[in-house]
Amino acid sequence: MVENGHNPYGAGQPADDGAGRTSVGIIGLGLIGGSLALALGRTAGFRVVGLDRKRRVIDAALADGALAAAALLPDLPELPGCPGILADPDSPGFPQPTPDEEAAWRLLADCAVVFVCTPPSTVPAYVKMAARYCPGILTDVASVKGPIMESVKLGRFIGGHPMAGSEQAGYVHASDKLLENAIYVVCLPADHSLTDEQISFFEQLVRLCGAVPFRMGAAEHDKAVALVSHLPHVAAAGLALLASLADTGTPASLAAGGFRDLTRIASSDPGLWAGISLENAGELLPAIDRYIELLGRFRADLARGNCPALQDFFSRAAEYRGSLPPGGQKRRDGERSDQP
Amino acid sequence: MVENGHNPYGAGQPADDGAGRTSVGIIGLGLIGGSLALALGRTAGFRVVGLDRKRRVIDAALADGALAAAALLPDLPELPGCPGILADPDSPGFPQPTPDEEAAWRLLADCAVVFVCTPPSTVPAYVKMAARYCPGILTDVASVKGPIMESVKLGRFIGGHPMAGSEQAGYVHASDKLLENAIYVVCLPADHSLTDEQISFFEQLVRLCGAVPFRMGAAEHDKAVALVSHLPHVAAAGLALLASLADTGTPASLAAGGFRDLTRIASSDPGLWAGISLENAGELLPAIDRYIELLGRFRADLARGNCPALQDFFSRAAEYRGSLPPGGQKRRDGERSDQP
Numbered sequence: 027m028v029e030n031g032h033n034p035y036g037a038g039q040p041a042d043d044g045a046g047r048t049s050v051g052i053i054g055l056g057l058i059g060g061s062l063a064l065a066l067g068r069t070a071g072f073r074v075v076g077l078d079r080k081r082r083v084i085d086a087a088l089a090d091g092a093l094a095a096a097a098l099l100p101d102l103p104e105l106p107g108c109p110g111i112l113a114d115p116d117s118p119g120f121p122q123p124t125p126d127e128e129a130a131w132r133l134l135a136d137c138a139v140v141f142v143c144t145p146p147s148t149v150p151a152y153v154k155m156a157a158r159y160c161p162g163i164l165t166d167v168a169s170v171k172g173p174i175m176e177s178v179k180l181g182r183f184i185g186g187h188p189m190a191g192s193e194q195a196g197y198v199h200a201s202d203k204l205l206e207n208a209i210y211v212v213c214l215p216a217d218h219s220l221t222d223e224q225i226s227f228f229e230q231l232v233r234l235c236g237a238v239p240f241r242m243g244a245a246e247h248d249k250a251v252a253l254v255s256h257l258p259h260v261a262a263a264g265l266a267l268l269a270s271l272a273d274t275g276t277p278a279s280l281a282a283g284g285f286r287d288l289t290r291i292a293s294s295d296p297g298l299w300a301g302i303s304l305e306n307a308g309e310l311l312p313a314i315d316r317y318i319e320l321l322g323r324f325r326a327d328l329a330r331g332n333c334p335a336l337q338d339f340f341s342r343a344a345e346y347r348g349s350l351p352p353g354g355q356k357r358r359d360g361e362r363s364d365q366p
Numbered sequence: 367m368v369e370n371g372h373n374p375y376g377a378g379q380p381a382d383d384g385a386g387r388t389s390v391g392i393i394g395l396g397l398i399g400g401s402l403a404l405a406l407g408r409t410a411g412f413r414v415v416g417l418d419r420k421r422r423v424i425d426a427a428l429a430d431g432a433l434a435a436a437a438l439l440p441d442l443p444e445l446p447g448c449p450g451i452l453a454d455p456d457s458p459g460f461p462q463p464t465p466d467e468e469a470a471w472r473l474l475a476d477c478a479v480v481f482v483c484t485p486p487s488t489v490p491a492y493v494k495m496a497a498r499y500c501p502g503i504l505t506d507v508a509s510v511k512g513p514i515m516e517s518v519k520l521g522r523f524i525g526g527h528p529m530a531g532s533e534q535a536g537y538v539h540a541s542d543k544l545l546e547n548a549i550y551v552v553c554l555p556a557d558h559s560l561t562d563e564q565i566s567f568f569e570q571l572v573r574l575c576g577a578v579p580f581r582m583g584a585a586e587h588d589k590a591v592a593l594v595s596h597l598p599h600v601a602a603a604g605l606a607l608l609a610s611l612a613d614t615g616t617p618a619s620l621a622a623g624g625f626r627d628l629t630r631i632a633s634s635d636p637g638l639w640a641g642i643s644l645e646n647a648g649e650l651l652p653a654i655d656r657y658i659e660l661l662g663r664f665r666a667d668l669a670r671g672n673c674p675a676l677q678d679f680f681s682r683a684a685e686y687r688g689s690l691p692p693g694g695q696k697r698r699d700g701e702r703s704d705q706p
Contacts, residue, residue: 253609267679285595285690290624292686296677307668339604
């Protein structure tokens, strides 16, 4: 457990730290969690408490002034035979925290909100653990909402998904500007127990990060991101993979800007994306089927030399692409991109 | 026919205009042809002669100092029942040019090189017409090389393909910087009749545009661009089309930077891309088949919950993407992208 020298507030303090600062907890200081910590802790002036598995990430975030207090994030046990899938803290036989772990969790006690910013498959377990120690709002930033909300089943949980990010992972790429102008999906449980004030406060935090809260249902969200994020990711990775299989040097040298743009998101963290695909398989599988069907129809039209059909395919695609709202974030090659 | 006031050299002049300037012809002043005209005519100081179907494009290029002389490009007859496919000038019954058309073609007479920068399906007919009036090197910039070289069958034809461009078409987006640092594929016919000096001169023109000449065989080129340009284009258009079919407002609002990057090339000219797809169908069809197969394998692994296989898919894609040479052109959102 670490207390920042110039912000000496430890566990057990009230949500208001006496200096008028509200406490916010962040579990997982990767690209998104780290960016939230920088935006809320350093820029907006909240007292941010951070838990992460890496000592050097904690040290960096404390040094940056993003965190007021921090501790190593306790490891949670995995399901036997399922690496990466965490056991349910409510399941029988789930181990008690050690005293050090207990002290780490207690840092969250006085937080008005705890953001769980870990990979999707680990979110429910961390939310449940945090909820044991923190009576405030629990929220996440995962790109899949339905299965997580189903699994968390907590009236004070808000499902969140900031539609911004980068193919570059980790705290080192975090920035208090990452969420600027990004849509931030907010999913309330059907039977939530939150007051209007709590919801307003949460959406205000989102706005303070520069993002735009956008309320929608979990099912609607998962269907939409399957189409505009998860399937495109699979498609881009597939294009890169296919080119690599055929590459004897030539395709790479001919890869112009378009190919690099198109496959940029294929550079993202493979483990994270395997997890996201599995979490949203319910929506991703039918999206892949429809995509394959659509490519198959193009293939048939091409084989038949049906020029008007090919033109129609490209025209309708160009028309839709042209209708998209312009990007809020201005990007350059190698910078911001899609987010899980 | 138009002569630029301050560059008053018309048809019938020698390749060297007396002021020491070599003449270069450009047929079709779109994005690529216009950029060549700007780079060679305005920046590198050649005497550039331009033919285009649009009067206002000619006027703009003359005003920009890209062209020294210009004329309206004669329309060539289409094959009966095949709109967009031009009749072969060597075929019986092909009409004689009118006196005005004759005068336009004659502008090319003293050009050391004529670049045919029209859509792929029209290239062979324009090359053949230009070759009747110009004894110099003929070349094109189409993204398909095998079928064009087959159809042109001319010992002094050099197949060319600059690997740069934009989803924004037309002279209005042309720039003398468009080809900077781009790979410029150079395909020589197996039985060409060019001297080493002519080939060197051509490659020097390419370098003067800022591009890098890269010699390769037409078949090898067509296979590679199917993978890194044509299939990605179809895939991106397919993603945009699929999202549009399901869009009731939500997907578009969630479309983050990644989706916009990924589908940017889907904004390109539909007619051009239908033509390119048809021209390179021989390589594009098997590429689509392999892509569908690869997506189908991912789908099966996803349905089975085979996490290691999904991770492997994303890992190998990320590894290949990471191995690509960095882009020569620095781009911003909405600027340069892939080229046909």
